[in-house]
Amino acid sequence: MTRIFNDPADFADEALAGFCDAHSDLVRQVEGGAVRRNRPATPKVAVITGGGSGHYPAFAGIIGPGFADGAVVGNIFTSPSTQQAYSVAKAANSGAGVVFTYGNYAGDVLNFGMASERLNAEGIRAENVLVTDDIASAPLAEIEKRRGIAGDFVVFKVMGAAAEAGLDLDSVVRLGRKANDSTRTIGTAFSGCTFPGADTPLFSLPEGHMGLGLGIHGEPGLFDTELPTAVELGRELVRRVLEEAPAGASGRAAVILNGLGSTKNEELFVLWRTVAPLLREAGYTLVMPEVGELVTSLDMAGVSLTVTWLDDELEEYWTAPALTPAYRRGSVGLDVATADTAVDDAVAEAAADYSSTEESRAYAGRCLAALEETASLLRDSETKLGEMDAIAGDGDHGRGMVRGSSAALEAAAAAYSAGAGAGSVLIAGGDAWAGKAGGTSGVLWGAGLRAFGERLGDAEIPTSADLAEAVRAFAERITGLGKADIGDKTMVDSLLPFTSSFSEGVASGSSVEEAWASAAAASTEAAAATADLRPLKGRARPLAERSVGTPDPGATSLAMVFTAVGPHFTAVPAPAAATH
Ligand code: ADP
Ligand code: MG
Numbered sequence: 001m002t003r004i005f006n007d008p009a010d011f012a013d014e015a016l017a018g019f020c021d022a023h024s025d026l027v028r029q030v031e032g033g034a035v036r037r038n039r040p041a042t043p044k045v046a047v048i049t050g051g052g053s054g055h056y057p058a059f060a061g062i063i064g065p066g067f068a069d070g071a072v073v074g075n076i077f078t079s080p081s082t083q084q085a086y087s088v089a090k091a092a093n094s095g096a097g098v099v100f101t102y103g104n105y106a107g108d109v110l111n112f113g114m115a116s117e118r119l120n121a122e123g124i125r126a127e128n129v130l131v132t133d134d135i136a137s138a139p140l141a142e143i144e145k146r147r148g149i150a151g152d153f154v155v156f157k158v159m160g161a162a163a164e165a166g167l168d169l170d171s172v173v174r175l176g177r178k179a180n181d182s183t184r185t186i187g188t189a190f191s192g193c194t195f196p197g198a199d200t201p202l203f204s205l206p207e208g209h210m211g212l213g214l215g216i217h218g219e220p221g222l223f224d225t226e227l228p229t230a231v232e233l234g235r236e237l238v239r240r241v242l243e244e245a246p247a248g249a250s251g252r253a254a255v256i257l258n259g260l261g262s263t264k265n266e267e268l269f270v271l272w273r274t275v276a277p278l279l280r281e282a283g284y285t286l287v288m289p290e291v292g293e294l295v296t297s298l299d300m301a302g303v304s305l306t307v308t309w310l311d312d313e314l315e316e317y318w319t320a321p322a323l324t325p326a327y328r329r330g331s332v333g334l335d336v337a338t339a340d341t342a343v344d345d346a347v348a349e350a351a352a353d354y355s356s357t358e359e360s361r362a363y364a365g366r367c368l369a370a371l372e373e374t375a376s377l378l379r380d381s382e383t384k385l386g387e388m389d390a391i392a393g394d395g396d397h398g399r400g401m402v403r404g405s406s407a408a409l410e411a412a413a414a415a416y417s418a419g420a421g422a423g424s425v426l427i428a429g430g431d432a433w434a435g436k437a438g439g440t441s442g443v444l445w446g447a448g449l450r451a452f453g454e455r456l457g458d459a460e461i462p463t464s465a466d467l468a469e470a471v472r473a474f475a476e477r478i479t480g481l482g483k484a485d486i487g488d489k490t491m492v493d494s495l496l497p498f499t500s501s502f503s504e505g506v507a508s509g510s511s512v513e514e515a516w517a518s519a520a521a522a523s524t525e526a527a528a529a530t531a532d533l534r535p536l537k538g539r540a541r542p543l544a545e546r547s548v549g550t551p552d553p554g555a556t557s558l559a560m561v562f563t564a565v566g567p568h569f570t571a572v573p574a575p576a577a578a579t580h
Contacts, residue, residue, distance in 0.1 A: 001194050001299065008197025009403075012053035012075045019060060023325040026064045030091040032084030034060045035070035043095035045163040045172045046070060048088055049156050050112070051102050052077040052438070054193075055216060057326030058152055058295045059102075065332045066322030067160035072100075072112075075403070076195060076298070077217040077394050078438030079107030083431075085115035089126065097125035097169035101156055101176055103148020103216075104130045106538050107440040110481055114443070125169055129176035131155045133185040133306065135244060136213025136222050137542040147542065149216050150258040150295040151183040154308045154318065161320035179314055182249075185256075186240045187304025188233065189214035189221045193261060193297050195395070202395050212236070214260065214304065216297040217394035219543060230267075234274025237305040242282055249309040254318045255279060255289040260302035265292060268303060275305060288319050288329070356421025356458035363461045364422040370568035371412050371429055375405040377564050378557065385553050392540035392547035396439060401557050404437025404445055421458025426450070440538055441491065441554045444478045451477035464512040467569060468503045475499045482537065489535035489547065491554035498523035498562055512570045520563040527551055527559035 005011050020029040027034045033050065049059040050072030059071040070092035074080035089098045098119065100112040109130065116126035132143055133151025148155075158179040162172045189211040192201030202218035205211055210228075211221020228236065257272050259265070268291050279286060287310055295304075310318060321330030356364070378385075378401045386398035411432030412425045420428065427450050434446020455470040456462055462470065475495050484490040501522040505515025530552040534544035540552075 002196040005196040008195065009399075011196040012073070015053060015056075016060065016073050019056075019325070026323070026325055027060065030070075030088060032080060032087040033071050033073040034063055035088060035092045036063055036065070040094050044069075044166060045096045045169050046089065046092040046094060046098040047156070047159045047163045047172065048072060048085075048092055048098055048100050049102060049152070050074070050080055050085065050088070050100065051105070051108055052079060052217070054298045055296050057293070057324075059156075061326030062153075062156060062160075062322075062324045064322065064324030066164050066320055066329070067324045067327065068156060069094075069098075069160075069163070074438045075399075076396070078396050078400060079105060079111050079440065079443070081435045081438060082111045082114040082118070082443065083435045085112050086118050089115060089119055089124070093119075093124055097127070099127045099129060099159065099163075099169060099173055099176065101129040101152075101159055102131065103152055104132045104144075104146060105148070105217075105440075106482070107438065107443060110440065110443045114481075127169060127173045129155065129159065129173055129180065131180050131183075133180065133183045134213075134215070134542075135184050135186045135240060137215070140244060145541070147215060149185050149187060149214075150256055150304045150306045151180070151185045151308070153256060153258075153290075153294045154183050154254055154306065155179045157322070158314055158317040160322065161317035164320070165317070175313065175317065178311075179308060179318075182246060182310070182314065183306060183308040184241050184244045185304050185306040186212070186237055187214040187221075187258075187260070187302055188212045188237070189260070190227070190263070190301040192220065193218045193300035195298070202390050213542075214297075214300075214302050215394075215539075215542065216260070216295060217539065218297060218300065218390075219392075219394060219539070220546075222542065230270045231274045233303075234271050234278065237271075237303075238275055238278040238282075241305055241307045242279075245307075246309055250311055251283050251285055252287050252310045252315060253279065253284045254306075254308040254310055254315075255286050256294060256304075256306040257289070257291045258295055258304045258306065259293040260300040260304070261293065261296035262299045262301045263303050268292065271303060279307070287315055294327075354415070354418055354420040354424055354458070356419060356424065357460075359461045360421030360423070360456075360458045361416075361419065363456075364416050364420060364425040366568045366571065367422050367425050367429075367456075368409075368412055368416050370565040371405065371409045373564050373568060374561050375402075375409045377560060378402050378405045381557070381560065385557055388550055388553040388556060389540075391550045392535065392543035393553070394539055397441060397553040397557065400437045400439040400442050401445075404433040404442045407436035408433040408446075408449065422462075423453040423456040423458045426453030426456065429453070440482070441557070444482050444491065447481055448474040448478045464506045464515065464570075467512065468506045468515075471499050471502055484537045487533060488537045489530050489533040489540070489552045489555070490537050491552070491558045493530050493533070493552060494523045494527035494555040494559040494562075497526040498559075513566070516566040516570045520559070520566055523559040523562055527555040530555045
């Protein structure tokens with residue numbers, strides 16, 4: 001339960017502002033997150049962590065000498081946007097390149113990946129290191145599909161120390177990947193977490209039970225079992241982690257016993273009393289173990305055990321000193337170069353200057369009405385979509401769609417007032433959607449809308465064939481970025497039936513209204529049919545079985561929106577009255 005908040009929607013932003021004030025000796029707030037207070041006197045690789053809020057001290061709590069250079073801070077459990085990642089990277093870059101490092105979640109992969117493309121195009125080298133330590137989230141053979149949980153901490157620490165020691169970008173990336181390859185975590189949940197403003201937790205367990213295989217976004221555990229004693233629990237966690245000891249692993253290990261937000265330190269120590277001797281009996285020397293809260297999940301009760309098998313170089317960087325708000329090790333001097341705030345201004349967007357025809361501006365009015373309809377529909381459906389997403393995902397789909405569509409409407413309305421044509425109105429809307437929604441669906445919707453707008457342009461009123469092309473551009477952008485196929489249980493399952501039905505309808509000579517209406521019906525039916533599927537992409541994948549019986553939230557919201565906006569896009573505006 002969260003008791004201290006104002007407007008729940010502002011919780012993450014307000015927490016970040018308070019954090020940056022409280023730790024102003026070490027960090028400063030920038031657009032999209034926070035960076036070190038002082039820029040390094042000599043160029044060094046910038047190690048930038050990130051992800052959603054709700055995991056403190058991950059990720060902003062570990063900014064400082066010897067650790068991260070910056071953190072991109074999204075809304076609660078929601079990926080930050082591409083623009084946020086780009087902006088923090090610009091502020092943290094000191095000339096030796098940047099590396100984004102984060103847990104393996106689709107939204108983060110998309111947004112950090114797109115920010116990297118943008119940085120590379122500008123000549124700032126940007127790389128990505130994904131953390132995939134969660135044993136429970138996929139079999140070893142599919143390790144690249146695993147989520148990142150508390151193992152984040154070790155991987156980030158190794159990279160931060162390596163960058164501080166002056167290693168170049170390729171070496172920092174190599175070490176980060178090596179640390180990840182040598183790291184395994186298994187966790188267990190005792191109770192779910194509750195979003196600020198919500199009355200009930202995202203999940204609950206039967207009394208006296210625990211969910212083994214927790215996620216850090218309020219996902220329930222993968223296997224429900226009876227709550228064991230501390231000794232039995234310690235044995236189970238150690239057994240599961242050591243099962244995956246890499247062949248030829250050294251006898252030295254970094255170990256983290258992590259609390260998820262509301263498990264007391266005393267409880268962790270009771271568990272440690274079993275875990276540590278078992279690891280020593282297995283032949284390991286425990287190097288600088290950590291017992292405490294390092295990667296949390298709001299107020300979730302739970303615990304996870306992380307082991308990183310060390311070699312000489314991993315051990316050197318794991319044990320190197322660090323000075324950050326939430327984590328201090330050894331002694332480090334603060335870098336005394338002064339903060340250079342000019343970089344913040346460099347990322348401010350230039351004001352747009354539109355050139356459009358009167359016809360296109362009239363059609364832009366239709367597009368704006370479609371966005372208005374979308375935003376209001378999604379506001380009314382927020383709870384329902386959130387509940388669908390909570391079954392196997394993280395419960396934020398409703399909130400993300402509301403944030404995205406409201407921001408899109410605001411930006412599109414501003415562009416419309418500034419004289420933008422239809423294409424530019426939708427592009428402005430798409431960029432704002434991607435910027436504000438967070439999450440996987442947000443970046444895909446934003447990018448799709450942008451592609452739709454690019455295809456419409458600012459000159460003509462679209463014919464039905466143009467509209468079919470624009471819908472196709474929307475779909476191609478989404479499948480190109482998200483790489484989901486039909487049957488993966490994502491929004492693509494209701495999008496592609498729409499696209500093909502609409503194109504066929506238009507090609508076979510139906511009226512544009514009819515073609516849209518039957519495409520919308522096909523999409524609605526396909527969305528409902530996703531109930532039978534198991535998700536193969538996105539955050540719901542690890543809990544695939546649980547999702548059977550519930551339609552995919554992203555497929556559902558897409559069908560709803562396409563159904564609602566049809567009348568706006570298909571009605572061709574009356575030609576503007578001739579003026580004399
Ligand atoms: P997140 O999964 O980051 O929390 P949301 O909850 O807003 O984001 O959206 C979840 C929806 O995103 C899923 O229901 C699914 O339809 C869609 N989705 C997830 N991954 C992909 C992907 N790779 N391609 C297309 N859609 C996806
Ligand atoms: Mg979600």
